[in-house]
Every structure is written in structure tokens, then in C-alpha cells.
Amino acid sequence: EGAARQRELVLVMDSSDSLAAYDPEQERMLAVRSLIEALPDEAPMRLALVDFDHEARLLQPLTEDWSEVIEHLSEFDASGGTDLELALNVALDEIIQNGREQATASIILFSDGETSEGNPSAAAQRAQEMGVEIHTVFLGREEVQRARLMATISLATCGNHRKALQASELSDIFRNLTNDVPIDRIQVLSSAQPNSLFAGQISGPFWRVEGIPVRAIQDQETELTVLMFTQESSPRIIESKIRLQYGQVSNQA
Numbered sequence: 001e002g003a004a005r006q007r008e009l010v011l012v013m014d015s016s017d018s019l020a021a022y023d024p025e026q027e028r029m030l031a032v033r034s035l036i037e038a039l040p041d042e043a044p045m046r047l048a049l050v051d052f053d054h055e056a057r058l059l060q061p062l063t064e065d066w067s068e069v070i071e072h073l074s075e076f077d078a079s080g081g082t083d084l085e086l087a088l089n090v091a092l093d094e095i096i097q098n099g100r101e102q103a104t105a106s107i108i109l110f111s112d113g114e115t116s117e118g119n120p121s122a123a124a125q126r127a128q129e130m131g132v133e134i135h136t137v138f139l140g141r142e143e144v145q146r147a148r149l150m151a152t153i154s155l156a157t158c159g160n161h162r163k164a165l166q167a168s169e170l171s172d173i174f175r176n177l178t179n180d181v182p183i184d185r186i187q188v189l190s191s192a193q194p195n196s197l198f199a200g201q202i203s204g205p206f207w208r209v210e211g212i213p214v215r216a217i218q219d220q221e222t223e224l225t226v227l228m229f230t231q232e233s234s235p236r237i238i239e240s241k242i243r244l245q246y247g248q249v250s251n252q253a
Contacts, residue, residue: 003194005044005103005104006044006045006100006102006103006104007044007045007046007103007104007105007106008045008046008048008062008095008099008100008103008104008105008106009045009046009047009048009105009106010037010047010049010052010062010091010095010105010106010108010110011047011048011049011050011069011092011107011108011110011219012034012050012087012088012090012107012108013032013050013051013052013110014052014053014079014082014087014110014111014112015051015052015053015076015077015079015080015175016054016078016079016080016081016082016111016112016114017053017078017079017080017081018054018080018082018112018114018191019078019111019112019139022112022139022166023139023167023170025167026076026078027168028110028139028167028170029073029074029076029172029198030170031170032069032070032073032174033070033177034174035108035174036066036069036070037124038201045064046062046063046064046100046103047060047062047063047066047069047117048060048061048062048063048069048091048098049069049073049096049111050071050087050090050091050094050095051072051076051241052082052083052084052086052087052090053080053081053082053083054081054082054083054116054117055080055083055086056083056086056087056089056090056248057090057109058090058094058249059072060072061098061237062093062094062095062098062099064237064250069161070077074172076146079116081116082111082112082114082115082116082117083115083116083117083118083151083179084109084111084115084118084120084149085115085117085118085120085122085123086117086118087109088107088109088120088123088124088126088127088134088153089118089123089126091107091188092107092123092127092132093195095130095132096130101172101207103129104136105130105132105133106132106133106134107127107132107133107134107135107136107159107175108134108136108241109134109135109136109137110137110139111136111137111138111139111150112139112140112146113138113140113145113146113147113149113150113226115147115149120149120153121152121153121156124152124153124156125156125171127156127157127159128156130234132157133154133157133158134153134154134156134157134159134208135136135154135159135160135161135162136150136153136159136160136161136162137150137161137162137163137170137173137174138150138152138161138163138164139150139164139167139170139209140165141165147163150163152222155240161238166192168214174237177227182230182231183200183202183207183228183229183230184229184230184231184235185200185202185228185229186198186199186200186202186207186209186227186228186229187226187227187229187247188200188209188212188224188225188226188227189224189225189227190212190213190214190222190223190224191215191221191223191224192213192214192215192222193213197240198210198211198212205251212224213244215246218246218248219242219245219246219248220245220246221243221245222243222244222245222246222247223242223243223244224240224241224242224243224244225239225240225241226239226240226241226242227239228240
């Protein structure tokens with residue numbers, strides 16, 4: 001049998017003032033503890049911890065001693081603004097500086113999605129270029145713009161995204177966040193024929209759909225909505241958008 005894959009995981013935790021309204025009892029700390037305790041002992045994984053509001057601090061560099069991460073959880077407060085870009089860049093810098101060359105790196109970002117400073121999309125693009133997955137957990141009511149921002153970050157980096165309306169839901173979410181999501185079926189909608197659904201075929205990590213109509217007019221866009229139905233105890237629908245622009249390329253031969 002081959003050796004288990006090395007992994008680096010950086011936990012990026014929001015401790016801004018806006019989050020206190022959703023998590024007054026700091027249940028996110030219990031959720032992080034449950035995540036760490038659920039990790040298999042034999043996993044060749046190192047953990048790091050970043051605390052952020054309008055500033056970001058690397059509380060614990062990557063370590064094989066997971067108890068050191070747990071000890072730092074008591075240092076979290078609830079004050080300040082929110083700079084998601086800075087927080088993600090601190091995590092990415094730690095991966096670059098101290099990550100093992102052959103290890104797979106990922107980030108768990110926990111926040112209410114309110115960003116008062118910075119450009120989170122720039123940090124997500126940097127993570128994408130580095131091949132680092134960002135799994136996101138959104139806590140709060142249905143503030144569409146904030147939730148969409150968190151979902152966009154995970155989608156851009158091939159990570160998982162979860163939403164929690166209440167802090168009491170966090171422990172279950174954190175324990176299962178980095179697991180691969182089993183997909184039961186895929187359906188696709190096309191803006192070129194919006195009243196029809198097209199079934200996808202799944203083959204391992206890949207999927208394909210045939211016969212989808214697109215607008216075949218120069219420079220016109222077709223928007224595809226991909227609906228992935230999960231195979232979980234509480235099934236979800238994961239939705240993503242793809243935009244295609246039709247164009248003709250002249251023959252250069």
C-alpha cells in the first residue's frame with residue numbers, strides 16, 4: 001500500500017465584531033475542537049490557525065501537534081472590522097513558507113461574509129493559482145450578498161461551501177466540511193432553452209452533458225446553471241453558473 005498523502009490545513013477564523021451577534025457563546029471554538037478531534041490519528045496532517053478581524057494573526061504555524069491549535073482557541077475575541085483578503089493571504093503565506101513540497105494544502109475559512117476591507121476575490125485567485133482549496137463556512141441569516149461571496153470563494157478554488165443559520169449547527173458542519181461530497185445526479189439548465197432540463201452523466205470525478213443548446217450568434221452569451229444533487233443524509237442542491245460566449249475563429253491554415 002502507498003503512503004498516506006501528506007496534508008496541510010489552515011483554519012482561518014473570523015473574530016470580528018459583526019460575528020458576535022450570530023455566535024455570542026463562541027460555539028465556533030467548540031466546532032473547531034470537534035473537527036480536530038475527529039481527524040484520524042494516523043493522518044499525516046499538519047494544522048495552522050489564523051485569527052482575523054480588520055487585522056490577521058497567525059496564532060499557530062503549521063504543526064503536527066494538534067493540541068497546540070486547540071490551546072490557542074481561548075485567544076479569540078469579538079471586535080474590529082473584517083478583512084477576508086488579508087486573512088486568506090496570511091494563510092497562503094504560511095503554506096508557501098512552511099508547507100511541505102509534496103503535501104496537499106487547503107484552508108477552512110469561517111466568517112459571516114461581511115467584509116469591510118480588502119478584496120477577497122484577489123486572494124481566492126491567488127489560492128487557485130497555488131492549487132489550494134478553500135472550504136468556506138458561512139454563519140448568519142440569509143444575507144444573499146455575503147453568502148454568495150463565501151460560496152464564490154470556495155467555488156473558485158474547488159472547495160466545499162456550507163451555510164449555518166445558527167451557531168449550534170457548526171460542529172456537524174466542521175466535522176464533515178473537507179470530505180468529498182457524494183453527488184447523486186447532475187442536471188443543467190441553459191438560458192437558450194430555459195424550460196428544459198438536461199441530465200448529466202457522472203464518471204468518477206468528472207461529469208458531462210450532451211446536447212445542450214447555446215446561442216450561436218456572434219458575441220452572445222449562454223448561461224448554464226449546473227445543479228448537483230448530493231447523496232447525503234440531508235440532501236442539498238449545489239448550484240453553479242457557467243457563461244459561454246459564442247464566437248467564430250477564422251481559419252489560420
